[in-house]
Amino acid sequence: xxxxxxxxxxxxxxxxxAPRSAEELRAAxxxxxxxxxxxxxxxxxxxxxxxxxxxxxxxxAWQTFFIGSQLTHAIRIRMRLAEDVPEVRAVEESxxxxxxxxxxxxRTSAEYTRGAGRTVSRRYTLQRGExxxxxxxxxxxxxxxxxxxxxxxxxLEAGWTWRGVIFGRL
Numbered sequence: 680x681x682x683x684x685x686x687x688x689x690x691x692x693x694x695x696x697a698p699r700s701a702e703e704l705r706a707a708x709x710x711x712x713x714x715x716x717x718x719x720x721x722x723x724x725x726x727x728x729x730x731x732x733x734x735x736x737x738x739x740a741w742q743t744f745f746i747g748s749q750l751t752h753a754i755r756i757r758m759r760l761a762e763d764v765p766e767v768r769a770v771e772e773s774x775x776x777x778x779x780x781x782x783x784x785x786r787t788s789a790e791y792t793r794g795a796g797r798t799v800s801r802r803y804t805l806q807r808g809e810x811x812x813x814x815x816x817x818x819x820x821x822x823x824x825x826x827x828x829x830x831x832x833x834x835l836e837a838g839w840t841w842r843g844v845i846f847g848r849l
Contacts, residue, residue, distance in 0.1 A: 687843035688827075690835060698838035701762040705730065707833050708758075718826045727848075728757035728770075732830055754823050756830060766840035769830070 683689075692698075699707075708730055712720050723731035733755040759768040808814040831841045 687845055688831075689840065689842045690831060691840045692835045692838045696836075696838040698765040701760045701765070704760060704765075704767070704834065704837045704839055707837055708732075708830060711829050711833060716825075716829075720830075723757055726755075726757050729760045730758045732756045732758070732826055734826065754826060756826065758830070760839075764840065765838070766842045767830075767834045768842050768844050770844045771827070 709720055717735055718732055719735055720730060720732040723729050725731075734753050753774045755772045757770045757772065761768055804816050805813050806816070834841045
């Protein structure tokens with residue numbers, strides 16, 4: 680793996696894995712959708728891509744989860760399936776998110792970044808342990824890898840390269 684690959688998060692499948700067709704990969708990526716995951720993957724035509732994966736921050740059923748996570752950034756990953764190579768070119772985009780109103784709602788700002796890094800949010804609870812000392816226990820954890828990892832792993836298992844794009848177009 681070269682320096683540029685490390686910078687962009689590019690990963691290649693293991694040697695010997697025959698690449699599946701673009702249609703099979705698309706179906707596998709869409710198959711990651713489900714009611715119990717905090718993201719949705721769908722058609723990306725409106726965003727200049729083949730597929731788009733994004734957090735469900737606008738859905739009422741997931742509002743409590745994202746507010747509870749103290750999430751500060753919304754993430755969207757636009758993907759282009761380049762069958763001739765074969766690779767998935769992925770652009771990660773991020774917006775700042777703030778909580779407004781009572782009860783709180785999430786609102787995205789106009790601030791935008793591309794090729795953003797990983798977003799991690801953790802909450803700890805302090806309490807006295809049996810010894811009487813203060814102990815910190817993790818009470819909540821949220822990581823943007825919950826979105827990126829399944830997309831990348833599904834791509835690699837299908838024999839395709841996952842190529843992060845920072846500069847240029849998909």
